[in-house]
Amino acid sequence: MLVPLYTFVKGDTLGIVVLVQDGDTIAALAETIADAASMRVAPGSEMTVLAGGKRLDPRATVSSAGLTMLDRVDLVMSSERAAPASQVGMSR
Amino acid sequence: MLSRDEWLDLARKLDWDFSYVTERDVFPEVTSGSPWLRQEEWKDWDEPFRTTYAEYVANQSAKEASVRAVREAVGQAADFQKLHPHWLSALKLHAATLPLAEFAAVVGNLRAARFGRDSAWRTMSTFGALDEIRHAQIPLVLLHDMVRHDPQFDWTHKFYHSNNWVAIAARHLFDELLLASDPIEFAIATHFVFETGFTNLQFVGLSSVAHAVGDRMFETMLKSIQTDEARHSQIGDAVLAKIVAHDPARAQYLVDKWFWRTWHLFAVVTGFSMDYLTPLASRRTSFKEFMQEWVLDQFVRTMEEHGLSRPWYWDTFVESLDAYHHMVYASAYSYRATVWFDFALPGPEERVWLAEKYPSTWPMFEPVWRRLADRWRESGPGVEWHSHGATPVGFCDLCQLVLSGGTPEQNTAVTVTRGDKKLVFCSEPCRWIYEQEPSRYEAHDDVVKRILAGEAPANLLELLRKYFGLTSATWGKDVERGGYRWLGEE
Numbered sequence: 181m182l183v184p185l186y187t188f189v190k191g192d193t194l195g196i197v198v199l200v201q202d203g204d205t206i207a208a209l210a211e212t213i214a215d216a217a218s219m220r221v222a223p224g225s226e227m228t229v230l231a232g233g234k235r236l237d238p239r240a241t242v243s244s245a246g247l248t249m250l251d252r253v254d255l256v257m258s259s260e261r262a263a264p265a266s267q268v269g270m271s272r
Numbered sequence: 273m274l275s276r277d278e279w280l281d282l283a284r285k286l287d288w289d290f291s292y293v294t295e296r297d298v299f300p301e302v303t304s305g306s307p308w309l310r311q312e313e314w315k316d317w318d319e320p321f322r323t324t325y326a327e328y329v330a331n332q333s334a335k336e337a338s339v340r341a342v343r344e345a346v347g348q349a350a351d352f353q354k355l356h357p358h359w360l361s362a363l364k365l366h367a368a369t370l371p372l373a374e375f376a377a378v379v380g381n382l383r384a385a386r387f388g389r390d391s392a393w394r395t396m397s398t399f400g401a402l403d404e405i406r407h408a409q410i411p412l413v414l415l416h417d418m419v420r421h422d423p424q425f426d427w428t429h430k431f432y433h434s435n436n437w438v439a440i441a442a443r444h445l446f447d448e449l450l451l452a453s454d455p456i457e458f459a460i461a462t463h464f465v466f467e468t469g470f471t472n473l474q475f476v477g478l479s480s481v482a483h484a485v486g487d488r489m490f491e492t493m494l495k496s497i498q499t500d501e502a503r504h505s506q507i508g509d510a511v512l513a514k515i516v517a518h519d520p521a522r523a524q525y526l527v528d529k530w531f532w533r534t535w536h537l538f539a540v541v542t543g544f545s546m547d548y549l550t551p552l553a554s555r556r557t558s559f560k561e562f563m564q565e566w567v568l569d570q571f572v573r574t575m576e577e578h579g580l581s582r583p584w585y586w587d588t589f590v591e592s593l594d595a596y597h598h599m600v601y602a603s604a605y606s607y608r609a610t611v612w613f614d615f616a617l618p619g620p621e622e623r624v625w626l627a628e629k630y631p632s633t634w635p636m637f638e639p640v641w642r643r644l645a646d647r648w649r650e651s652g653p654g655v656e657w658h659s660h661g662a663t664p665v666g667f668c669d670l671c672q673l674v675l676s677g678g679t680p681e682q683n684t685a686v687t688v689t690r691g692d693k694k695l696v697f698c699s700e701p702c703r704w705i706y707e708q709e710p711s712r713y714e715a716h717d718d719v720v721k722r723i724l725a726g727e728a729p730a731n732l733l734e735l736l737r738k739y740f741g742l743t744s745a746t747w748g749k750d751v752e753r754g755g756y757r758w759l760g761e762e
């Protein structure tokens with residue numbers, strides 16, 4: 181099922197609405213958001229998706245992460261490699 | 273024969289006691305406004321600058337003659353075409369958003385001319401309605417000649433008849449402000465907040481910018497309109513004083529609500545024009561400096577004179593002076609084909625100027641503009657879509673503008689569930705306004721919800737063409753088509 185989400189990239193100037201499948205992983209969601217904002221924000225190598233202030237597991241799916249239609253999701257990108265992607269985010 | 277001063281008060285004050293209907297029947301609260309007060313309470317309502325109808329006609333006739341003379345001298349299509357192309361975009365933005373809003377203000381004034389609670393107020397509102405007809409007609413006639421040269425000027429009249437997202441936002445604001453408000457809310461919102469609080473920014477600040485860029489016609493038009501505004505805006509102060517005396521909480525609420533709503537409109541219309549669409553050589557002060565000079569100092573002083581407090585969100589508002597219009601402009605630049613005017617990409621010298629004017633926030637915007645410049649370098653001139661978004665954007669359920677509250681570091685959008693509906697607001701003040709009177713707003717869907725309901729196309733190109741009313745000739749582009757010499761030098 182398609183799930184529209186309000187998404188915000190740190191460093192960007194507006195919120196955009198991305199459509200994802202409820203079975204998509206959080207890692208795929210991150211890629212979709214980063215691509216949608218790419219004309220304003222340069223993609224980073226480290227990506228962290230947050231909802232309600234909590235980091236989401238990149239291996240989780242949109243539905244298992246509890247995201248529902250028109251929830252707010254934030255994407256933080258960094259060019260610096262920090263902790264392993266499996267713990268805090270994901271690498272591009 | 274009586275002199276003017278001997279008969280004017282008698283002519284201004286024509287209220288009488290009703291014999292076969294009640295006062296509440298003649299002035300129902302639903303159309304006259306809250307708090308409902310007996311006429312006795314209004315009888316000392318007073319406008320500081322009194323005008324007779326004969327004086328009004330003579331003054332307006334002289335002003336019209338002056339505008340016509342300037343139009344003949346410098347208001348022809350050839351004169352407009354000599355203006356800097358960046359400034360022409362500012363002109364298109366104003367030309368679309370203001371004239372038919374002024375026409376809607378005719379309705380608001382006429383409602384007050386019937387249901388305002390004092391006859392002097394009703395007379396002033398009658399003059400106000402005549403003023404607003406003029407404010408709609410002047411820009412329509414001036415810019416009509418430009419349509420044959422530049423189809424984007426067609427939006428001077430078309431804008432409010434379209435479902436363009438900016439038009440949806442502007443209608444959401446002006447329908448409530450000018451068409452749905454009772455005379456008390458209209459007087460406080462339009463005459464006090466909008467006309468007294470903000471339009472100096474437009475008619476004095478922007479007028480001086482128009483002078484600097486050499487646009488004598490726009491400057492003359494603004495000044496001519498401003499003299500009307502200054503006269504009928506005095507209704508607001510007098511009505512506010514009365515409401516403060518009888519219901520200070522309602523007075524504070526109306527001012528708080530409309531100051532925020534009005535701020536968002538001017539941040540876009542005037543903020544874009546002053547900080548981005550005015551050629552750098554003609555800029556003197558920033559939008560923020562104009563706001564501080566023409567809005568903040570005067571508004572705070574007036575609020576204090578009325579015994580009111582600053583709006584509860586004052587700190588948020590002051591912070592947004594450094595960020596909001598920059599957030600919206602960068603967002604709109606990257607979705608420029610969704611509107612009817614062109615955008616300028618700020619070059620290195622402009623970014624230095626903006627960094628000096630906005631030292632606390634510009635470092636957050638600099639990477640966005642560098643990124644957009646890089647995209648132009650990759651594509652080369654003329655390839656608009658490489659620096660243009662294709663994904664739908666989110667819109668605030670109150671102001672209907674893009675979700676650009678806060679800063680690039682921290683967007684302040686908040687989602688709220690009400691019943692079976694999920695709402696999103698760009699800021700806490702927008703959320704607060706919605707939650708004070710949800711029944712006023714809940715039937716209105718933003719563009720995203722229209723897309724999800726199948727009322728509007730999700731595909732961007734279809735959305736532009738079929739829903740926003742744009743064509744490849746009219747949709748917004750980079751004003752230089754990406755052909756900036758500095759792109760190859762920076």
